[in-house]
Amino acid sequence: MDFQTFVFFFLAAILIFASLRVITARNPVHAVLHLILAFFTCGGIWALLQAEFLAIAIILVYAGAVMVLFLFVVMMLDINIDRIRQGFWNYLPLGAVLGLLMVLEMGLVLGSKYFQVPAADALVPAGVSNTKEIGALMFSEYVYPFELASLVLLVGMIAAIVLTYRGPKKSKNTNPNQQVFVKAKDRIRVLQMPVEKD
Amino acid sequence: MDALMNVGQGIFGGAWPAVWTLLKIVLIVAPLMLGVAYLTYFERKVIGYMQVRIGPNRVGPLGLIQPIADGLKLLLKEIVVPSGANKGIFIIAPMLAIAPALAAWAVIPFTDSLVLANIDASLLYIMAITSMGVYGIILSGWASNSKYAFLGAMRSAAQMVSYEVAMGFSLICVLMVSNSLNLVDIVNGQGEGRFAEFGLGFLSWNWLPLLPMFVVYLISGTAELNRAPFDLAEGESEIVAGFHVEYSGMAFALFFLAEYANMILVSALTSIMFLGGWLSPVGFLPDGIVWLLAKMSFVLFLFLWFRATFPRFRYDQLMRLGWKVFVPICLIWLLVVGVWMMSPLNIWK
Numbered sequence: 001m002d003f004q005t006f007v008f009f010f011l012a013a014i015l016i017f018a019s020l021r022v023i024t025a026r027n028p029v030h031a032v033l034h035l036i037l038a039f040f041t042c043g044g045i046w047a048l049l050q051a052e053f054l055a056i057a058i059i060l061v062y063a064g065a066v067m068v069l070f071l072f073v074v075m076m077l078d079i080n081i082d083r084i085r086q087g088f089w090n091y092l093p094l095g096a097v098l099g100l101l102m103v104l105e106m107g108l109v110l111g112s113k114y115f116q117v118p119a120a121d122a123l124v125p126a127g128v129s130n131t132k133e134i135g136a137l138m139f140s141e142y143v144y145p146f147e148l149a150s151l152v153l154l155v156g157m158i159a160a161i162v163l164t165y166r167g168p169k170k171s172k173n174t175n176p177n178q179q180v181f182v183k184a185k186d187r188i189r190v191l192q193m194p195v196e197k198d
Numbered sequence: 199m200d201a202l203m204n205v206g207q208g209i210f211g212g213a214w215p216a217v218w219t220l221l222k223i224v225l226i227v228a229p230l231m232l233g234v235a236y237l238t239y240f241e242r243k244v245i246g247y248m249q250v251r252i253g254p255n256r257v258g259p260l261g262l263i264q265p266i267a268d269g270l271k272l273l274l275k276e277i278v279v280p281s282g283a284n285k286g287i288f289i290i291a292p293m294l295a296i297a298p299a300l301a302a303w304a305v306i307p308f309t310d311s312l313v314l315a316n317i318d319a320s321l322l323y324i325m326a327i328t329s330m331g332v333y334g335i336i337l338s339g340w341a342s343n344s345k346y347a348f349l350g351a352m353r354s355a356a357q358m359v360s361y362e363v364a365m366g367f368s369l370i371c372v373l374m375v376s377n378s379l380n381l382v383d384i385v386n387g388q389g390e391g392r393f394a395e396f397g398l399g400f401l402s403w404n405w406l407p408l409l410p411m412f413v414v415y416l417i418s419g420t421a422e423l424n425r426a427p428f429d430l431a432e433g434e435s436e437i438v439a440g441f442h443v444e445y446s447g448m449a450f451a452l453f454f455l456a457e458y459a460n461m462i463l464v465s466a467l468t469s470i471m472f473l474g475g476w477l478s479p480v481g482f483l484p485d486g487i488v489w490l491l492a493k494m495s496f497v498l499f500l501f502l503w504f505r506a507t508f509p510r511f512r513y514d515q516l517m518r519l520g521w522k523v524f525v526p527i528c529l530i531w532l533l534v535v536g537v538w539m540m541s542p543l544n545i546w547k
Contacts, residue, residue, distance in 0.1 A: 009493060019383060029284075029287075029340065033287070033337075036333070036366065040330075043326075051316065052317070052319050052321060053322070056319055056322040056323055056326045057322075058324075059326040059327075059329075059330070060322065060325055060326040060329055062329055063326075063329075063330065064325075064329025064332075064362075065362070068332055068333070068336065068355055068358075068359055069359065071333075071336055071355075072336070072352070072355055072356075075336070075340050075348075091362050101461075122351060128320075131318070131319055131322070
């Protein structure tokens with residue numbers, strides 16, 4: 001077993017353990033932390049496959065930014081675990097079907113040799129920066145899907161703002177025009193009441 | 199050097215590359231830790247003189263042994279774990295704070311050959327690793343089971359995520375003009391240009407053509423470090439000391455070390471991206487690591503100067519500065535640089 005294989009198995013073991021803990025941990029904060037560990041390890045495995053741009057991107061975007069906000073929200077939630085587990089058996093069939101589908105898809109991808117799909121030659125010659133390669137492809141061949149994706153993100157961003165924005169702050173300036181026309185009885189009410197005694 | 203390699207090969211055999219890398223790591227981390235210790239001394243002295251005080255002057259000549267004494271004191275103190283704390287995370291959090299601060303140094307070039315790992319995407323690596331530093335702070339705040347610590351962690355997380363955006367944009371400008379993600383190439387690119395040919399290298403560095411980005415990077419860097427005037431995360435007048443209020447002894451010291459190691463890291467990055475790294479400012483002096491250290495010291499002095507000068511920002515002002523001032527400036531300057539590079543006036547060929 002050469003060193004690279006050893007590193008792969010080491011990272012894979014951590015990844016599987018972390019992913020398992022994501023769905024089994026009782027404390028939601030622990031689950032999120034294991035998800036972060038899973039992303040980080042996944043980045044390591046991608047770096048091992050010489051996809052250094054993707055490896056760094058997953059750490060930068062998912063582990064470094066998305067999960068911070070996620071953790072932020074989860075830490076402030078007061079989650080009652082028993083109530084979440086209530087519908088477990090009702091949802092199990094649907095979840096099992098989805099899980100089977102995912103296993104099937106992964107099998108199709110990983111077993112491409114068996115299904116005689118010509119495998120892409122993944123090895124890149126040394127000295128080719130795959131950041132540059134991805135950039136060139138993204139802005140030439142895939143420019144329309146890329147722009148479309150950014151448009152979808154923009155729509156999402158605007159939607160989030162529209163949903164949470166409550167209009168500009170109410171102005172606290174006084175209007176002299178209204179002040180002039182104010183009468184005493186609008187502001188003050190004189191009540192007649194008997195004296196109270198204990 | 200070859201003789202050393204041969205001797206090492208003889209003693210350790212196949213394990214020599216690993217041992218040699220470990221040796222290099224020690225050679226980077228040991229001076230870094232010493233630098234951190236004396237940065238605290240320097241900070242107290244500089245701020246002392248700015249406030250017409252003397253600063254530490256009791257331990258050793260001129261108070262020079264003060265940081266060592268402080269470190270020893272912290273080492274010998276007990277680490278108290280609060281009763282309601284989440285113990286595992288409480289102990290892991292300081293480690294999560296200091297690990298990225300040290301790991302980022304792997305790709306920092308000190309001269310064009312003196313670098314631990316000269317990788318192609320080193321700029322991206324730095325951004326990815328430094329973005330992990332926020333977990334130490336968030337988790338310490340959450341695990342402490344204290345309101346003050348939690349408030350500090352919340353503030354700090356929002357602040358670091360916001361300012362990372364502006365910081366990333368200013369670095370995108372740098373990588374556009376250098377046409378590379380490699381820090382060594384970024385510095386070498388700054389050594390070329392019309393002014394450099396006249397022997398006035400310092401006018402060819404990125405700080406001049408990218409002046410707005412230099413300012414944005416420096417200020418966002420200060421915010422990212424949670425340094426004054428952006429130290430809302432620890433605002434001692436409102437939330438005691440923020441996220442590390444429950445920590446004592448060496449666990450507290452790790453947060454402290456992480457903060458100062460990050461300060462040195464940001465000063466090194468500013469020097470490399472905008473101030474020409476190890477390049478000499480004028481043509482008749484040789485390039486060398488001395489210049490990098492001098493530039494880093496200058497940037498570090500700026501951080502201390504900021505702390506002594508500016509009052510703390512209010513939280514809404516902080517968010518306004520990050521999102522409504524820096525991000526638009528960055529977006530506009532990104533466009534300006536793009537158009538500039540495509541026009542005949544392009545100076546980065």
